[in-house]
Amino acid sequence: MNLLSFDIEEWYLYRQQPERHAEFDGYLDAILNKLDERQLKATFFCVGEMGRLFPEVIKKIHQRGHEIGCHSNIHTWLNKMTETECREDTHCAVDSLEQCIGEKVKSYRAPAFSIGEKNKWAFEILAENGIERDASIFPAARDFGGFPNFGQKTPCIVEYGGTRLKEFPVCTTQVMGKEMAYSGGGYFRFFPSGFVKKQMKNSSYSMCYFHIGDLVPENASVPSRKEYEAYYKEPGTLKARYVRYLKTNLGKKNAFPKMMRLIKDMDFVNLQQAEEAINWAAAPIVTL
Numbered sequence: 001m002n003l004l005s006f007d008i009e010e011w012y013l014y015r016q017q018p019e020r021h022a023e024f025d026g027y028l029d030a031i032l033n034k035l036d037e038r039q040l041k042a043t044f045f046c047v048g049e050m051g052r053l054f055p056e057v058i059k060k061i062h063q064r065g066h067e068i069g070c071h072s073n074i075h076t077w078l079n080k081m082t083e084t085e086c087r088e089d090t091h092c093a094v095d096s097l098e099q100c101i102g103e104k105v106k107s108y109r110a111p112a113f114s115i116g117e118k119n120k121w122a123f124e125i126l127a128e129n130g131i132e133r134d135a136s137i138f139p140a141a142r143d144f145g146g147f148p149n150f151g152q153k154t155p156c157i158v159e160y161g162g163t164r165l166k167e168f169p170v171c172t173t174q175v176m177g178k179e180m181a182y183s184g185g186g187y188f189r190f191f192p193s194g195f196v197k198k199q200m201k202n203s204s205y206s207m208c209y210f211h212i213g214d215l216v217p218e219n220a221s222v223p224s225r226k227e228y229e230a231y232y233k234e235p236g237t238l239k240a241r242y243v244r245y246l247k248t249n250l251g252k253k254n255a256f257p258k259m260m261r262l263i264k265d266m267d268f269v270n271l272q273q274a275e276e277a278i279n280w281a282a283a284p285i286v287t288l
């Protein structure tokens with residue numbers, strides 16, 4: 001089972017640069033047309049403010065039959081929020097998206113998979129807001145967040161306090177002795193297509209995840225200290241800013257056509273379809 005998901009935030013992040021929106025619309029339309037052609041459905045995790053500021057984008061995705069999930073309200077990483085801030089953010093985001101599409105939102109992905117050991121309480125907040133399916137767990141070591149000891153590589157049930165959610169973790173594989181993701185973000189850009197497809201064919205489960213901004217060349221410069229600190233909320237040393245710049249821009253030149261070929265060659269389902277196909281009574285339970 002291959003899951004296909006997109007995180008939608010660019011229109012909001014570049015709200016001060018409306019001249020870029022036609023470009024994002026163009027990429028989104030190309031994705032939606034390819035999915036129609038292949039009769040595939042994906043989950044689009046959208047930031048809540050998109051529902052208020054760019055409802056036409058969310059409505060268009062929804063009207064084409066895809067699932068709308070939640071991707072926080074303004075793309076602040078959950079590990080940078082207090083519990084109270086996270087509760088407010090999640091409520092605001094889910095409410096905005098539900099108002100926009102007139103339907104319950106049941107799936108969630110934290111920006112940058114930013115739920116880890118230190119903010120597991122986020123799962124309770126998701127459940128309080130009616131979220132049933134989560135795709136925020138990165139089951140390997142990561143420079144922040146992540147669950148290196150998660151132990152499950154396929155859909156499972158996560159239990160925290162009195163809360164249970166159906167979890168669709170990022171899939172990882174062993175590369176030179178290290179567990180690494182391969183099917184989304186910078187990892188997808190880094191690994192050759194053949195490697196990604198081979199891993200997917202050899203696995204019973206894979207989760208592909210893309211941002212439009214991950215796939216298109218931007219020619220952006222290294223962020224200034226001020227820009228970096230405003231966005232990442234941590235000290236913007238020269239090293240930190242260069243590392244982030246390199247990670248963000250690695251392999252972007254051919255990334256969009258590479259992703260479109262993957263959609264052409266492989267079959268996918270969204271989280272909603274996957275949930276129906278899985279026998280949850282037999283799924284492993286992970287207590288966090």
Ligand SMILES: [Zn+2]
Nearest residue numbers: 007009111112
């Ligand atoms: Zn995102």
